[in-house]
Amino acid sequence: MxxxxxxxxxxxxxxxxxxxxxxxxxxxxxxxxxxxxxxxxxxxxxxxxxxxxxxxxxxxxxxxxxxxxxxxxxxxxxxxxxxxxxxxxxxxxxxxxxxxxxxxxxHGYSLAHNTSQNFYEYLGSHPERSKRFAGAMQAFGEGPDISPDFLVDNFPWHVLGSGTVVDLGGSNGSVSMAVSKAYPALRFVVQDRPPVIEAALKGTLPADLVGKIEFMPHDFFTEQHVAADLYLIRYIFHNWPDAYAMKILRQLIPVMKPGARILVHDHLLPEPNTATSTTEREAR
The missing domain is CATH 1.10.10.10 (Winged helix-like DNA-binding domain superfamily/Winged helix DNA-binding domain)
Structure with missing residues (x-):
């Protein structure tokens, strides 16, 4: 609710x-x-x-x-x-x-906070706010349509065996933790901006996940250096224009090995007049 x-x-x-x-x-x-x-x-x-x-x-x-x-x-x-x-x-x-x-x-945000930084830059320079934002995103993601449980249940993670998953923009690692608990053979690398990773490292990783989840500072607009079996891009693209979404994807190409996958979990818009008016409004 x-x-x-x-x-x-x-x-x-x-x-x-x-x-x-x-x-x-x-x-x-x-x-x-x-x-x-x-x-x-x-x-x-x-x-x-x-x-x-x-x-x-x-x-x-x-x-x-x-x-x-x-x-x-x-x-x-x-x-x-x-x-x-x-x-x-x-x-x-x-x-x-x-x-x-x-x-x-x-112009309200910049004026209210007396800054020329954009929203994410401002969060990055204020670790406590960045930590609060990560917690809020975790709470907002608990709805049935965007819950990590949906991702866990609706992708065949077992085909990766004991492979490596890179969670781009993975914040405090809550999604990787949810998948790891269901598929303990997998290894996860959670990547995000340095202040976000610093805040995540101050948290407590459940004992059964120690050694299975690594936190790594990384800007997804720069070249990826981790060769993984799957790159998870969850609720990232909807925040960026198409050109930036393509830039994020291009950074993965040099390091991708044969058979590696990219998994995108994000909003999709229905074709006009194919959904109820309420669904159409909420989606758009």
Whole structure:
């Protein structure tokens, strides 16, 4: 229940961002009032990376009924999105919301903490906060859909035998511990930023896992040096744009041996109109 409530808080926190993009890039004005336009053509008109445009509009569709995907890959207006074009006051309201009010939210973290660092940099320079964040992520991950138990039960770990698993961005090692308890023959290397690893090493590793789990400082944007049988990338990619996700993967190539695997456990978006409205909103 706690994990579910937290996710709904995130939904409320972020659900205005699609409208901000729609206003800033004047997307509604570029969609025919009567007709349709492809995502590819619309992205070119707006100067937006096409996968990002799809994410923006599909989010707005599920939350605000703004725009509709009349057929796969094509966008049309609804009465809501058409009002942005035809009623000046509606567009003005978006402008006030995002040019006047939203800025305080967008810059709030840095101002509140009197820092020019981004969120992860700030955590890295404050070990106690970093430790608290790791604990929070462990608690948030206890929901049935993202629990480590799901990962333990739904991947054939036995095929790795007594192999080595590198847990990239593995924080305090809670996921590796869960898998190790079920598959004790495996060896785990938990990698994360130095402050996170320092905090993890101050914790107590269960006696039955000593010697089976190693903690190692590593930046996953730099070349990997551990030759493993499997590289686990759990709930990492959803925090990074595609180019950075690809960079993370490329760092593994030089050290990967024949037969090595990459296991990604992360969010997947349903195709539009294939899930309930509640599921669609939460996913997007």
């Amino acid at each position: 706690f994990s579910s409530s937290w996710r709904h808080l995130h939904i409320r926190q972020y659900n205005g961002t699609s409208l901000q993009a729609i206003y800033r890039f004047d997307i509604a004005a570029k969609v025919p009032i009567h007709g349709e336009i492809s995502y590819v053509e619309l992205a070119n008109l707006c100067g937006i990376y096409e996968p990002d445009l799809r994410r923006i509009l599909r989010f707005a569709m599920s939350f605000y009924h703004a725009f509709t995907e009349s057929r796969k890959g094509y966008v049309s207006h609804t009465s809501v999105s058409r009002a942005i074009v035809e009623k000046a006051g509606v567009k003005d309201a978006l402008g006030v919301m995002f040019d006047e009010c939203w800025q305080s939210y967008a």
